[in-house]
Amino acid sequence: MVRSLVNALIVGAACLTSPATAQDATGLRAQIDAMQAEISRLSAQVAQLEAQQKPVATPVSIAAVTSPPVAPPVTVAWKGGPEITGPGGFSFKPRGRMQLDAATVIAPGSLAVGNSLGLATEFRRFYLGAEGTLPGGFGYRAEVDLANSTVDLTDVYLTYKAGPKVTLTLGQHKPFWGLEELTSDLFTSMRERAAFNSAFGFERRLGISGAYAGKSVLVQLGAFTDNAADLNADSNNSYSVDGRVVLSPKLGIGTLHIGGSAHFREFNDAATTARYRARPFTHTTDVRLVDTKAFGATGERSFGGELAYIGGPFHATLEGHRLTALRPGLADPTFWGGYAEVGMVLTGETTAYKGGVYDRIKPSHPLDKGGLGAIQANARYDMLDLGDGAINGGRQDVAALSLIWMPTDYVRFLADYGHLWISRGAIPAGASRDYQVDTFGVRGQFDF
DSSP states (O other): OHHHHHHHHHHHHHHHTSTTOOSOHHHHHHHHHHHHHHHHHHHHHHHHHHHHHSOOOOOOOHHHHHSOOOOOOOEEEESSSEEEEOGGGOEEEEEEEEEEEEEEEEOOTTBOOTTSSSSEEEEEEEEEEEEEEETTTEEEEEEEEOGGGOOEEEEEEEEEEOSSSEEEEEEEEOOOOOHHHHSOTTSOSSSSOOHHHHHTTOOOEEEEEEEEEOSSEEEEEEEEOOOTTGGGSTTOOOEEEEEEEEEOOEETTEEEEEEEEEEEEEOOSSSOEEOOEEOSSOSSOOOOSEEOOOEEOSEEEEEEEEEEEEETTEEEEEEEEEEEEEOTTSOOOEEEEEEEEEEEETTOOOOOEETTEEOOOOOSSOGGGTSOOEEEEEEEEEEEEEEETTEEEEEEEEEEEEEEEEEETTEEEEEEEEEEEEESOSSOBTTBSOEEEEEEEEEEEEEO
């Protein structure tokens, strides 16, 4: 339509230039010039309109049409080591730790133990393993201890989140012994736990358990057989039932920890014997100055109590355990042990507590950021009595001090000193079974 109008104007202009026109030639030329200018303007508008009316082809990506949906990317976080998270609920994180100890035991020269005391060093622990999650709410951990050129299974288990507060565990893990035994050895206040933990045979065992973790209550219950290494013997048919309850209400600026545990074990083995003993506050020697020796028993029952307060950099802990060996037809001997401890983070960091146990203290000013790191001092009294009636394994009392330096989150250096009083010792010093021993040790560790 627009183009027809332009053509009509051109025809009209041609007619105006005809010789038959009577108008003045000069005026006529001016009109013709004006009309030609208008025609040029209209032609430009027509061209612009036609360009706007042409359809514009939109490019279509074949890849966008035919490619499948892109899966969520794999992410890598860093928590002491790489933690890889993929789509569908998969995750994987390598884990490990190394603890190198050196210690000396100073005992009376009349103690008949040969060269088993004195200065010694050892890899206390050297763990390697991995942990992660699987689709469907499952998780796993598999770890071995390679210290001293042996291979021992530590945590090897599968977990299932049955709800936001309930976790089921199947495999080798710790029964619910108590506060210090369930606290990772990475975070203990001394190189070794209280003597009753080792004397009463607290260890990982193969079994199934469940845990309910509320805001301020924790309930743990499980049924176990024996440690995976001991199950290689066909005659090992022992089983146990173990449970623990912890209340952790807020109190003032901190948390009050109140816990109790109960344990029953049936040996159910071809050879039914029991033996309870402990090292002198260091693992660098195999000498046990208190030792019941082996005696006949068919099982054991024990009860533990826990009380602690964690407030800012301060903590105080009181824990004890009482074990009775079951001997049908004979008196059942009862042994017990416990410790009391106070500690303070001298650099002001908060003593970490989580899930009913002590956790990792993180320096506010780590060494790699130009700071000093965190420093903690601890004092402890530890007691173990293995004598009752006809069974007399002796008594060991320890007064101990420790100083811990944590330059970064995952590196730790520890030094501790213990003074021991041995009463009715299993190994005499000359003619006396009552004597004193001193130990001093250091540890360097890292984990990831």
